Amino acid sequence: GIQVEQSPPDLILQEGANSTLRCNFSDSVNNLQWFHQNPWGQLINLFYIPSGTKQNGRLSATTVATERYSLLYISSSQTTDSGVYFCAVSNGYKLSFGAGTTVTVRA
Amino acid sequence: DADVTQTPRNRITKTGKRIMLECSQTKGHDRMYWYRQDPGLGLRLIYYSFDVKDINKGEISDGYSVSRQAQAKFSLSLESAIPNQTALYFCATSDRREVHEQFFGPGTRLTVL
Numbered sequence: 756g757i758q759v760e761q762s763p764p765d766l767i768l769q770e771g772a773n774s775t776l777r778c779n780f781s782d783s784v785n786n787l788q789w790f791h792q793n794p795w796g797q798l799i800n801l802f803y804i805p806s807g808t809k810q811n812g813r814l815s816a817t818t819v820a821t822e823r824y825s826l827l828y829i830s831s832s833q834t835t836d837s838g839v840y841f842c843a844v845s846n847g848y849k850l851s852f853g854a855g856t857t858v859t860v861r862a
Numbered sequence: 863d864a865d866v867t868q869t870p871r872n873r874i875t876k877t878g879k880r881i882m883l884e885c886s887q888t889k890g891h892d893r894m895y896w897y898r899q900d901p902g903l904g905l906r907l908i909y910y911s912f913d914v915k916d917i918n919k920g921e922i923s924d925g926y927s928v929s930r931q932a933q934a935k936f937s938l939s940l941e942s943a944i945p946n947q948t949a950l951y952f953c954a955t956s957d958r959r960e961v962h963e964q965f966f967g968p969g970t971r972l973t974v975l
Contacts, residue, residue, distance in 0.1 A: 790966075803963040852904025
């Protein structure tokens with residue numbers, strides 16, 4: 756299967772700070788999704804972004820498919836942004852997940 | 863996603879018991895999936911189904927079985943639960959068309975004592 760590496764594994768931010776999370780993958784993909792897992796365990800779809808750039812409020816994402824990486828940007832972070840961020844990719848139907856980046860935003 | 867529901871949301875059971883987790887969706891999607899998440903890790907695929915008559919094993923299917931009762935319903939069974947099946951279980955759906963985005967249910971937290 757496709758290997759997915761996320762960095763950094765942990766990130767501690769002061770409220771209001773900006774940050775960048777990275778996802779590297781080992782093969783071409785037709786699906787790349789970013790998720791936020793909240794403290795209750797729910798997975799929230801952030802972006803479906805197999806290529807290109809998208810923005811949604813304070814979050815944006817860019818995928819450079821030819822170089823096999825994706826970046827998730829969090830701007831003006833808030834305490835509600837805390838949780839684990841997962842990148843997942845697929846070149847068919849099966850999503851392969853990275854190990855996640857745990858983000859802690861301190862007030 | 864509210865369009866994908868899972869029951870129960872939490873379950874504690876004992877070793878050797880048979881357990882069924884249920885998933886329903888109102889998105890009209892053909893494809894449904896069961897994943898499991900262990901603490902500190904990403905999700906791994908247990909089973910997937912492209913339609914009612916097409917069911918396939920994922921990467922960790924041993925100890926599990928599934929049933930696709932209808933397009934909208936996909937159940938996961940643990941025939942004889944064991945403690946290392948303690949995990950968070952997610953159901954997901956996707957459309958058969960070009961866009962491959964998967965949508966996840968709220969998860970079922972299963973503890974096997």
